[in-house]
Amino acid sequence: MSARVPDQPTCRQIVELVTDYLEGKLPLRERTLFEQHLVYCDWCRVYLEQMRQTIRAAGEVPEEALDPERREELLQVFRRWKAKK
Amino acid sequence: MSSVAGHPEEIDLIAALRRGDEAAFLTLVRSCQSSMSRVARLFVSSDAVAEEVVQETWLAVLQGIAAFEGRSSVRSWILSIVANRARSRGQREARSAPFSSFDDAEDEPAVDPARFLPSDHPRWPGHWAAPPERWADEKLLAKETLGLMRKAIETLPPAQRQVIVLRDIEGCSAEEVCATLGVSDGNQRVLLHRARSRVRAMLEPHLGGPV
Numbered sequence: 001m002s003a004r005v006p007d008q009p010t011c012r013q014i015v016e017l018v019t020d021y022l023e024g025k026l027p028l029r030e031r032t033l034f035e036q037h038l039v040y041c042d043w044c045r046v047y048l049e050q051m052r053q054t055i056r057a058a059g060e061v062p063e064e065a066l067d068p069e070r071r072e073e074l075l076q077v078f079r080r081w082k083a084k085k
Numbered sequence: 086m087s088s089v090a091g092h093p094e095e096i097d098l099i100a101a102l103r104r105g106d107e108a109a110f111l112t113l114v115r116s117c118q119s120s121m122s123r124v125a126r127l128f129v130s131s132d133a134v135a136e137e138v139v140q141e142t143w144l145a146v147l148q149g150i151a152a153f154e155g156r157s158s159v160r161s162w163i164l165s166i167v168a169n170r171a172r173s174r175g176q177r178e179a180r181s182a183p184f185s186s187f188d189d190a191e192d193e194p195a196v197d198p199a200r201f202l203p204s205d206h207p208r209w210p211g212h213w214a215a216p217p218e219r220w221a222d223e224k225l226l227a228k229e230t231l232g233l234m235r236k237a238i239e240t241l242p243p244a245q246r247q248v249i250v251l252r253d254i255e256g257c258s259a260e261e262v263c264a265t266l267g268v269s270d271g272n273q274r275v276l277l278h279r280a281r282s283r284v285r286a287m288l289e290p291h292l293g294g295p296v
Contacts (some may be wrong), residue, residue: 010201010210010212011201011211011213012196012198012204013211015196015282016194016278018278018281019274019277019278019281020278023259023274023277025274041212041243043216043217046216047216047217049219050217050220050285051282051285052235052283054281054284054285054288056225057225057230057231057234057288058234058238058253061231061232061235063119063120066092066114066115066118066119066219070109074110074114074118074140076106077143078107078110078147081105081144081147
């Protein structure tokens with residue numbers, strides 16, 4: 001990712017810049033080259049969208065419900081703390 | 086007692102906790118417990134140890150709430166405590182290696198190089214030979230895909246797993262992750278890039294695209 005980006009980056013180089021781009025960390029020149037590439041390259045646009053979708057899906061990984069025994073244990077911790085406070 | 090700056094929606098919750106309000110405590114438990122277990126499990130070798138760390142963390146949270154200054158949200162404050170405790174616990178465990186940023190190949194490409202045309206191709210060097218295909222959103226958020234996502238994340242090298250879980254599952258900021266894991270901003274981003282790229286590649290056969 002740290003290698004210098006040529007004036008006409010290839011798709012293979014573009015996929016390595018995606019995270020820096022999404023994080024807003026590409027310097028101006030690289031960001032401009034990246035966006036110019038996307039204008040004409042449908043496939044890299046699809047790739048960028050897939051990366052966004054991957055991030056979105058990670059945010060949807062379900063939480064596990066708290067089991068009642070664990071809840072009771074934590075309440076004990078809380079009550080002991082409160083008593084000492 | 087210190088005053089609470091920022092995060093106005095949490096002022097009532099914090100005040101209630103300081104008073105020893107049990108309902109407020111349970112609200113916090115419901116919103117954080119599952120994330121805490123997930124974060125603790127990143128650093129220690131078993132669910133049982135992770136649960137111990139989480140329980141100790143709750144006590145630390147209660148003891149620390151009076152001094153909590155509200156510079157971050159309560160949730161990220163709690164997650165940073167659990168991560169730090171789990172990390173030192175993990176380092177004491179013989180089985181768990183200390184955090185290493187370079188626990189995998191240094192130059193790991195985001196996409197299989199075979200998916201691109203060779204760099205000496207006369208017309209389209211380095212362009213897609215086997216391009217990605219559009220993914221349908223309905224399938225992306227289906228239960229099956231999310232299960233696959235969870236499995237994919239479990240197969241990542243530890244440092245990558247830690248970063249992607251904290252950033253993309255738990256929603257921590259880059260700064261929070263750097264502070265929690267003790268890595269530089271650039272390093273954090275390299276790990277995140279590898280982790281996301283690998284997970285994307287693992288989802289691809291399921292969601293559509295060249296296998």
